[in-house]
Amino acid sequence: MSVTQAYAHADAPADPLALRASGFAALGPGFYAAQAPTPLPAPYWVASSAHVARLLGLDVDTWRNDAALQLLSGNRMRADTPAIATVYSGHQFGVWAGQLGDGRALLLGESAQGLEVQLKGAGRTPYSRMGDGRAVLRSSIREFLCSEAMHGLGIATTRALCLTGSPAPVRRETLETAAVLTRVAPSFVRFGHFEHFYAQGLQKDRYESLRALADHVIARHYPECRAPAHTPAQTYAALLRAVSERTAALLAQWQAVGFCHGVMNTDNMSILGLTLDYGPFQFLDHFDPGHVCNHSDTAGRYAFHRQPAIAHWNLGCLAQALLPLLADEGQAVAALQSFQPTFTREFLRRMADKLGLGADAGAGAPDGNPDLAALVGQLLQLLAAQRVDYPIFWRRLSHAVASGDFEPVAALFAERSGWERWLLSYQEQLAQVDQAQAADLMLKTNPKFVLRNHLAEQVIRAAQQGDFTPLRTLQTLLENPFAEHPGHEAWADFPPDWAASITVSCSS
Template sequence: MSLLAEDTEAADLGLRWKPGFAALGPAFFTELRPTPLPGPYWVGRSEAVARELGLPTDWHESKATLAALTGSMPVAGARPIATVYSGHQFGVWAGQLGDGRAIMLGETEGGLEVQLKGAGRTPYSRGGDGRAVLRSSIREFLCSEAMHGLGIPTTRALCVTGSDAPVYREEIESAAVVTRVAPSFVRFGHFEHFAANQRDEELRALADYVIDRYYPACRTTDRFGGNAYAAFLEAVSERTAALLAQWQAVGFCHGVMNTDNMSILGLTIDYGPFQFLDGFDPRHICNHSDTQGRYAFNQQPNVAYWNLFCLAQALLPLIGDQEVAVAALESYKTVFPNEFEGRMRAKLGLTEAAEGDRPLIEGVLKLLAAGKVDYTIFWRRLSGYMADGNVEPVRDLFLDRAGFDAWLLSFSQRHAGTDRALAAELMRRSNPKFVLRNHLGQQAIEASQQKDHSGVATLLALLQTPFEEHPGADAYAGFPPDWASTIEISCSS
C-alpha cells in the first residue's frame, strides 16, 4: 500500500510533488513514515532556502508545518521514502548501508528533493535509533548554508527543529531534525550497492536516471566513442575535482569521506565531523574517530580520487571496458590542480596565470604551515594589505618575519603594474571574513541547549554573506580561544 499522504490532518506546505527518484521503483527504496517527536520547536530557519523552495512568507508560522518538518505530521502529497545504498567506510567495504535516519519527503515540481534527517528508524538503520541530536543538527544546518555562502556546491538546509525527547549517545542528548534540500541525494554508494549485488538491470536504471536528469550531455557526446556511461563517470570526476579544489582553497576538512558520503552531483554532503582550519596544518585530522588519519586535510584530494575509482568499478558493467573506465578518471589529475591554482590565484588577487604562480602559492602555504598561522585571518588581512598598503597586520601573524618578507617581495613583484584596487576587490570576494569555526558552532549549540537560539540566527546571517564586513561582528572573525583546540568532533551524531 502506498504511503502517499492523503490524511485529513496532513500539513500542506504549499509544495507540489513529482515522482522523481521514487519512479525508479521499490528496489531502490522503502516507503515509510517518519516517527513523531513530542513537543517540537524551531531552532533555526533559512529564509533563503524557503524562497528557493517557493514557500510562502509565513511558512514558519504554522504549527502544522513545524510538526511536519519534525516528522510528527504527514505532508500533503508527499511520498516519504528511505533509499538503499552501500559503500566503503574508512577504506573498507561496509556492505549495505542506506538512509538510516534520513527520510525523503519527495521531489518538488521545482526539482529539489526534500529530506528529513533524524526522523526515526528505517530498514537501513542497522540497529540505530534513526535519530539525530541537536548538537550535530545545528552544525549541519549552519555549515550547509555557510558553504553555499562561500560559493561551494553543497546540499542546503531549510531548518532545524528540536525536541526534548532523549537520544542516547555517549551521554543523553536531545533530539533534532534537519530539513535538507538538494537537486539529488544520490551518492557513489547507490551505484556500488547494485554493482556489488550483481544487479545490473537496476544499476543501469539508476545510471540512466541520473544521466538523463543531471548529465544529459553525456547522451550526445563523442567522448569514449559515444559511451554515455564513461562520459558520465568523467563528468562526475571533474565535478568532484572542482569541489575538492574549493575545499582545499578555503581550508575545509570534511572528516569522513566514505563513498556513501560522496555526492554524484559533486555537492558537499553529510556534514558530520567537519572543520574549517584555524591554524594552518596540512596534516590536520578533524575527525576524532579517524585514528589513522585517512581523512586528514591534505589527504582529501587523493581520497576523492580513490572514491571515484570505486565508482568506476561499480559502473564497469555498464562501461564495458576497464581501460575506458580508467581513462574516464584521468582528467581528475589535471582538473583538480588547475582548479586549485585558479582558486589560489584569486585569493592572491591574480586574474591571469603566469609562470611562477605555483612557487608563489606553494611558498605561502609552506610559510603558513611552518608557523601554524590562522588560515582565514591571514587571507583576509592580506586582502586588506592590498587595499590599504598596511602590511603590519599581516606580518604580525608570522614568527618567521624574514621568510614572510621574502615571500612578500615575490608577491609584490608579481603584482607590479596591476591595479591594486581591482586586485583588492578580487581578494575580498575570494577570502571570507567569516567561516564556521568549531568554537563558534559550539557556543551556539550550548546556548540552544538552554533554549536560546539567537546564536544560531546570528551565525546564519554572517555565514550566508561571509565576504561582507558586517560592522560590529568582528568578534566572530577573530582568533579562536585556547579552549577551541580541545573540541573533539567524531562520527557520533
C-alpha cells in the same frame, strides 16, 4: 503538545510544501523502502533559511506555520506519497561495508523546482542497522549552519531549509535532545548507490538496476553526456568523467578555503559534486596540512592534505561500479584521467583569486603559470611552518593589498624573514595587475567569517539552554561571509585557547 494531538490536526494541509513524488521513487521499490517518520513530542522551531524557502517557492513570511512544523518534525505523514529511505552500500574508511542506506534520513518528495526535500533524524528506517534513526540538536545545528555557510562561500553543497527540535531524549556519549534537519538538494544520490547495485548485479550477473540508476542520473542531471553519436558505453563513460571533474572542482574549493570533511567514505560522496553529510567537519584555524578533524579517524585517513587523493580513490570505486556499463577497464581509466589536471587548474585558479591575481595570473592550465604555482606552494609551506591562522591571514592580506600596509599581516609571523622573502615575490606578481581590482577580488574571495568549531560550540551551548539568538546571529554572518558586518568583529577573531580541546567524531 502530545504526539497524538500533533496527528489530530485534520484542518491543516497534509503537505504545506506541496511536494510531489520524487523522480528517484519512480525507479521502483528495489531502490528504497517506504517508511513513515517516527513522531516527536512537543516540536519547536530552531532555525530556518529564508534563502532556501525562496528556492522552494515558499512565502518567507508565512511558511513557518504549525502544519509545516508538524510535517518537518515527522509528526504528520503526507497523504498521497509515502516518505522513502533509499538503499546504498559503500566503502567506509577504505573498507567495503556492504549494504548501508538512509539509516536516519527520509525523502519526503520533490518540489515544483525539482529539489528533493529530506528529513534527517526522523526515526528508524529499514537501513538503520543498530542506530536509533535520530539526530541530536548539537550535530544538527552544525549541519544546518555549515550547509548555509558553504553556500555563502560559493561552494557546492546540499542546503538546509530548517531545523526543528524536541525535548525527546537521545543517547549519544551523553543524554541529548532530538532534532530534525530538513535538507534540500537536486539529488541525494551518492557513489554508494552505484556500488550497491553493482554488488547486487555481481551475484546474478545482471545489472538492470545499475543501468536504470545511471540512466536516471544522466536524464535528470547530466543530459549532456548522452550525445547522439555516443554508444551506450561512451555515454556512461562521459558520466564518470563529468562526475570526476565536478568532484575535482569541489575538492579544489575545499582545499582553498581550508575545509576538512572528516568522513569521505564513498557513501558520503555526492554524484552531483555537492558537499554532502556534515559530520565531524572543521574549517582550519591555524594552517596544518596534516590536520585530522575526526576524532574517530585514528589512522588519519581523511587528513586535510589527503582529501584530493581520497576523492580520486573514491572515484575509482565509482568507476569499478560502472564497469558493467562500460566497454572495458581502459575506458574507465580514461574517464578519470582528467581528475588531477582539473583539480590542479581549479585549485590554482582559486588561489590566484585569493591572492588578487585572478585571470591575469594565467591559472587557466595546470602549468600555465609556474611562478604562481611556486608562489602558492611557498606560501602554504610558510603558513604551516609558523602555524599561522588561515582565515585571518587571508582577510588581513586582502586589506593590506587595499591599504598598502602589510604590517598587520607580518604580525602573524613569529619569524618574519620567510614572510618578507615571500612578500617580495608576491609583490612582483601583484605589480602586474590593477591593485584596486586585486583588493576588491580578494575581499570578495577571502571570507571574514567562517564556521570555526568554537563558534559552533558557543551557539550550540546557548541553543541547548533555549537561546537561539546567537545561532541566528552567526547564521546571518555566514550567509554573507565576505561583508564586514560592523559590530561583530568578535565572531571573526582568533579562536580561544579552549577551542583546541573541541573534539568531533562520527557520532557528532
